[in-house]
Amino acid sequence: MRIISTFLSLLAALLLSACNNAPDPVTLNTVKTGTPALWKVSGTQPGQIGVVYMFGTIHILPNDVQWRTPTLEAAIADSDQLVIEVLGLDDPQNAAKIFSRLAVSPGQEKLDARIDPSLRDDLDRIIDASNISERTLNRMETWAAALSLASAQTKGLGLDSSSSVEKKLLAQFKEAEKPIEALETIELQLGYFDKLPEAQQRKMLASVVEDSADAQKAFEKLFNAWMTGNLEEIVTLSDTGILTDAKTRQYLLVARNLDWAEQLDKRLQKTGTSLVAVGAAHLVGPDAVQETLAKRGYKIEKIQ
Known part of the structure; x- marks a missing residue:
């Protein structure tokens, strides 16, 4: 859940659309109106x-929430272009x-x-609920199976990738005829996971399985922290699961930042x-993108 929500927009868009089952409605205990964190970066030298406005996003969100604010809208109006993590998701084929x-x-x-034998019953449970065949998963590399199952869990909460922050911002900038660029390609973003050593990939799979029982609660905590701009809570939630492994953290988060x-x-x-x-986890804590920019002499202002 946290992998999908904070790091990878691609699987949220690609794999959720591939899951055709209609899950039972889930009532989420989420904040309805909020002020997600926003920074302004400007030069001093x-x-x-x-000027860069940095907005931390969550890649999947409920439909009935108001995350836009006058401060964010002013930053959007002031911006000449939008920069997101990856482009090309509008061509699912x-x-x-x-991905394949x-x-x-x-x-x-x-x-x-x-996976450890102690987790196999839980693995079978989430495979049965995923609407993804075991044969398909068996052919996948471990990272891809882990992300596929995590995406299916998100789908099971009734979350729709079409309502993501990025898609709404993309539509707004396209309508305004402002250019849109990306920090990574699809190949590069997926490649970070593909190049993980198998040991780290298996830890990732184990993390998805271990978190599956509390998937709804985990999403609610992360979403509410994002909506209220609770940076300390985002750091705490992001420092669990696969990112407790130092090598994985360095590769998936620090190096990319x-x-x-x-x-x-x-x-x-x-x-x-x-x-x-970009995903909110990239903008919080000691490894945040802004921390590096501050060391290069830029002025960092948290404006929301």
Whole structure:
């Protein structure tokens, strides 16, 4: 759940659309109106002439919530362009081809052989509820099976990827005829998981299975922390599961944040204003993108 909600927009869009079962309605105990965190980054040194608004997102959200605020709308109006994590999700056929190419490999062990025996009953339970065949999962690399099952759990809560923050922002900037760019390609984003050592992939699968019993509560906690701008709670929730493994954290979070900071540094050395909308976990804690930019002399203001 936390993997999908804070890091990976692709699987939320791609795999949720592939799950055709209609789950029973779930009543979520979520905040209805909020003020998600928003920062303004500007230069303090010669050559730092651009401006970037940084908006932490959650990639899946309920339909009946109001996350827009006058402060956010003002930042959107002030921005010349939108920058998100990845583009290309509006072409699901191409995205599915990329996912299949990376996710499916010959000679995979059966999925239940890749997890501790104590978790196999729980694995069987979430496979049965996922509407994904065991044969399909067995052909997948471990990271892809883990994300597929996590996506299915999100679908089971009645969450619809079409109502994601990114999709709504994309539509707004397209209507305003403002350019849209991305920090990563689909291949690169999926590739971070594909290149994880098998040991880390199996920890990821175990984390998805272990969290499955409390999937609704986990989503509610994360969503409410995001809606209320509770950065400390987002840090706490994001530092669980697979990110407790130092190597995985370095690869999936820290290295990507450093790469994004480098890209934004170059963008800030040009005129113009950008709204950067990325998963909230990338913008909190000591490894946040803004922390690197602050070390490079930029002024960081939390404006919401």
